[in-house]
Amino acid sequence: MVKTIKGIAASDGIATAEAYLLVQPDLSFTKKSISDADAEISRLKDAISTSDDELTKIRDTAKESLGEEEAQVFDAHKMILADPEFTGAVEQEVKDKNVNAEQALHDVSENFIAIFEGMTDNPYMQERAADVRDVTKRVMAHLLGVALPNPALIDHEVVIVAHDLTPSDTAQLNKKYVKGFVTDIGGRTAHSAIMARSLELPAVVGTDTITKDVKEGDTVIVDGLDGAAIVEPTDDDIKHYTELAKKFAEEKAEWEKLKDEPSVTADGNHFDIAANIGTPDDLQGVIENGAEGVGLYRTEFLYMQSDKLPTEDDQFEAYKKVLEGMKGKPVVVRTMDIGGDKHLPYLPLPEEMNPFLGYRAIRISLDRQEIFRTQLRALLRASAFGNLRIMFPMIGTLQEFRDAKKVFEEEKANLVNDGVKVSDDIQLGMMMEVPAAAVLADQFAKEVDFFSIGTNDLIQYTMAADRGNEHVSYLYQPYNPSILRLIKHVIESAHKEGKWAGMCGEAAGDNTMLPLLLSMGLDEYSMSATSVLRVRSLMKKLSTKDLATLADRAVNESITNEDNKKLVEEYLNK
Ligand SMILES: C=C(OP(=O)(O)O)C(=O)O
Numbered sequence: 394m395v396k397t398i399k400g401i402a403a404s405d406g407i408a409t410a411e412a413y414l415l416v417q418p419d420l421s422f423t424k425k426s427i428s429d430a431d432a433e434i435s436r437l438k439d440a441i442s443t444s445d446d447e448l449t450k451i452r453d454t455a456k457e458s459l460g461e462e463e464a465q466v467f468d469a470h471k472m473i474l475a476d477p478e479f480t481g482a483v484e485q486e487v488k489d490k491n492v493n494a495e496q497a498l499h500d501v502s503e504n505f506i507a508i509f510e511g512m513t514d515n516p517y518m519q520e521r522a523a524d525v526r527d528v529t530k531r532v533m534a535h536l537l538g539v540a541l542p543n544p545a546l547i548d549h550e551v552v553i554v555a556h557d558l559t560p561s562d563t564a565q566l567n568k569k570y571v572k573g574f575v576t577d578i579g580g581r582t583a584h585s586a587i588m589a590r591s592l593e594l595p596a597v598v599g600t601d602t603i604t605k606d607v608k609e610g611d612t613v614i615v616d617g618l619d620g621a622a623i624v625e626p627t628d629d630d631i632k633h634y635t636e637l638a639k640k641f642a643e644e645k646a647e648w649e650k651l652k653d654e655p656s657v658t659a660d661g662n663h664f665d666i667a668a669n670i671g672t673p674d675d676l677q678g679v680i681e682n683g684a685e686g687v688g689l690y691r692t693e694f695l696y697m698q699s700d701k702l703p704t705e706d707d708q709f710e711a712y713k714k715v716l717e718g719m720k721g722k723p724v725v726v727r728t729m730d731i732g733g734d735k736h737l738p739y740l741p742l743p744e745e746m747n748p749f750l751g752y753r754a755i756r757i758s759l760d761r762q763e764i765f766r767t768q769l770r771a772l773l774r775a776s777a778f779g780n781l782r783i784m785f786p787m788i789g790t791l792q793e794f795r796d797a798k799k800v801f802e803e804e805k806a807n808l809v810n811d812g813v814k815v816s817d818d819i820q821l822g823m824m825m826e827v828p829a830a831a832v833l834a835d836q837f838a839k840e841v842d843f844f845s846i847g848t849n850d851l852i853q854y855t856m857a858a859d860r861g862n863e864h865v866s867y868l869y870q871p872y873n874p875s876i877l878r879l880i881k882h883v884i885e886s887a888h889k890e891g892k893w894a895g896m897c898g899e900a901a902g903d904n905t906m907l908p909l910l911l912s913m914g915l916d917e918y919s920m921s922a923t924s925v926l927r928v929r930s931l932m933k934k935l936s937t938k939d940l941a942t943l944a945d946r947a948v949n950e951s952i953t954n955e956d957n958k959k960l961v962e963e964y965l966n967k
């Protein structure tokens with residue numbers, strides 16, 4: 394029967410396809426005594442052989458779609474299955490203890506994992522523990538007769554249904570077959586949602602129950618415009634959504650005509666519309682959508698896609714590629730923003746009660762300066778190849794900005810001393826995403842070259858509401874007068890000191906926010922590349938003269954988020 398499940402609209406567009414459940418099955422079992430060891434061993438051998446066939450298939454598919462290196466991990470898994478020391482030990486355990494294969498597999502594998510993890514002087518062997526864990530899971534699933542999701546094997550169009558998708562899960566989705574996704578948890582500014590937008594995949598997050606509402610193979614419509622998933626739609630539903638998708642495509646075609654146009658208001662004022670990127674590969678989208686610069690390069694993805702800290706040369710190549718690709722247009726690179734919901738497996742951070750309030754971003758960079766200095770050197774060397782601007786994430790105090798700037802100046806002097814060519818014209822700015830800094834923006838403005846307002850975090854910290862938690866998503870209120878007052882203060886403070894202010898949080902690409910930001914005189918708007926033309930199209934219809942008093946009314950007369958939504962709607966429908 395048709396079910397409509399409401400969630401949070403995380404990425405525009407509409408998609409219809411079969412559901413693919415990316416859900417880990419229950420692999421629990423009970424210990425049993427067995428009387429026929431041979432029968433049990435034969436059951437085990439079947440599970441191993443099926444697992445091996447599956448791994449061959451996965452490896453071959455991964456090699457084709459992801460590359461040789463990514464496929465190698467599956468070879469490692471196959472080797473474990475072929476290793477008599479491992480499989481022989483499980484068989485022996487069944488015979489010696491007269492236990493079921495599940496119990497024997499579990500015990501032997503735990504033993505191997507403990508030995509590998511104990512090899513603290515041999516990181517290579519320690520990593521093998523994860524391989525044993527993975528292989529064990531696969532064989533266990535076959536023993537229990539339950540299906541393990543294998544996203545690398547997807548070979549037809551699907552909608553991914555998951556409890557949650559991490560940024561690295563999202564990065565591995567093959568766009569050829571994955572048409573959209575729906576999750577139980579998450580918010581609009583969680584990083585998986587941000588990545589969905591850059592991949593142009595319709596997405597709905599925070600439905601709470603989608604993994605329970607959908608069965609593998611059910612037809613699902615993802616309505617990323619309105620934030621709903623329709624499970625087993627009727628013919629009428631399909632007709633309705635096909636029409637909506639068509640309308641959306643037509644609208645997009647209209648926007649595309651603005652690709653080579655400047656971003657100007659109806660009365661001829663120019664504002665920069667830039668794009669946010671996570672990797673050099675995203676540049677294609679930036680160029681295709683006619684962005685006037687990169688307003689935020691989230692460099693932590695470079696660290697997240699690597700299995701060790703990227704070297705100075707690796708980073709230099711990536712930054713140079715982006716700077717050259719943008720052909721002299723400004724590129725704002727943000728230094729590493731790890732922590733919160735972004736983790737590095739090779740840089741274990743302490744378990745924290747409140748990761749978003751913990752050890753992250755500039756706090757790590759200033760503490761682990763060898764990592765920070767490597768990044769700054771790579772950036773400085775790349776600065777000779779384009780128009781580089783650097784900003785620091787999560788600055789909360791002026792001292793943090795001064796400390797970061799000092800490290801930058803030291804590394805610059807070192808390189809210049811060594812005769813390396815670096816630009817003498819690198820603007821140094823900061824993310825405005827910590828309320829304490831936004832309140833003191835007038836003081837910061839005297840020392841920075843620019844601000845870029847990070848509304849994703851600024852809203853979460855001001856409203857004290859986790860940006861990825863669907864239970865408090867009603868508090869994610871970009872138009873709340875409290876937030877708008879902070880934004881207005883930041884922009885005015887920058888302008889008083891002759892500096893520019895931009896915004897790279899998701900609110901920069903929001904249609905309701907645009908008239909308010911134009912009214913405040915925000916200089917630069919940086920957003921998912923796929924939003925650039927929509928915003929340019931709306932900007933063309935608005936006149937700054939006409940908007941003059943809108944921001945004042947929004948921060949002085951309105952009390953709620955909804956008041957301001959209404960205020961803008963009335964203005965737009967005038
Ligand atoms: C742009 C921002 O940074 P991130 O989403 O990477 O935290 C922000 O906080 O608004």
Ligand SMILES: [Mg+2]
Pocket residue numbers: 786826847849850
């Ligand atoms: Mg942030």
